[in-house]
Amino acid sequence: MEIAEATVERWDDVQTVFGTRGGAHHCQCQRIRLGDRAWWYMPAEERAHELREQLDPPPDAPTFGALLGYVDGEPAGWVAVAPRTTFVRYRGSQVPWAGRHEDKDDDGVWAVTCFAVRAGYRKRGLMYELAAAAVEHARTRGAQAVEGYPIVPDPGQQITWGEVNVGTPGPFAAAGLTEVSRPTKRRRVMRLDL
Incomplete structure (x- = not known):
């Protein structure tokens, strides 16, 4: 897989990965960034507009990070990674805070929040x-730590692709993150100090 930074110049590739229906298309990687209240009432077209603006930030804008993965030149995957402070949904959620005493305003901690793998490219290990790549992207931009908040299915439970957009523990562990807490029955907090 070849990795490239997601920019407005790659907008068509982003939308190719997200597809024309389903969770990634509907969300446009905005739910965790905007928070449930703002996201819920926003039409998908407006979410896409928000994302497009995030991919073309002015020089003084907060850091936005997302990467695209290409397989044989075709856009196949997406991962969002940015300072944890940019994700409104996590500020009011028990993920990642339950049982931890973290500074919610620490820009040095980055979060890998969202994956999308294009239909036809799934079950090939691209999330790994x-x-x-997300960890390396955060490292090169000065992150002091990287966190992920994967979902863990119950034994024998199938997880829909829409739920697994936050990742599963395997790809995070392979990237060097280790579990630091279990805020809910199905969610984990994994972290790598850089």
Whole structure:
């Protein structure tokens, strides 16, 4: 897989990965960034507009990070990674805070929040490569730590692709993150101090 930074110049590739229906298309990687209240009432077209603006920030804008993965030149995957402070949903959620005493305003901690793998490219292990690229992206931009908040299914439970957009523990572990807490029955907090 070849990795490239997601920019407005790659907008068509972003939308190719997200597809024309389903969770990634509907969300446009905005739910965790905007928070449930703002996201819930916003039409998908407006979410796409928000994302497009995030991919073309003015020089003084907060850091936005997302990467695209290409397989044989075709856009196949997406991963969002940015300072944890940019994700409104996590500020009011028990993920990642339950049982931890973290500074919610620490820009040095980055979060890998969202994966999307294009239909036709799933079940090939692309999430592993995307997670590793996200960690390296955060490292090169000065992150002091990287966290992920994967979902863990109950034994025998199938997880829909829409739920697994936050990742599963395997790709995070392969990228060097280790579990630091279990805020809910199905969610983990994984972290790598850089």
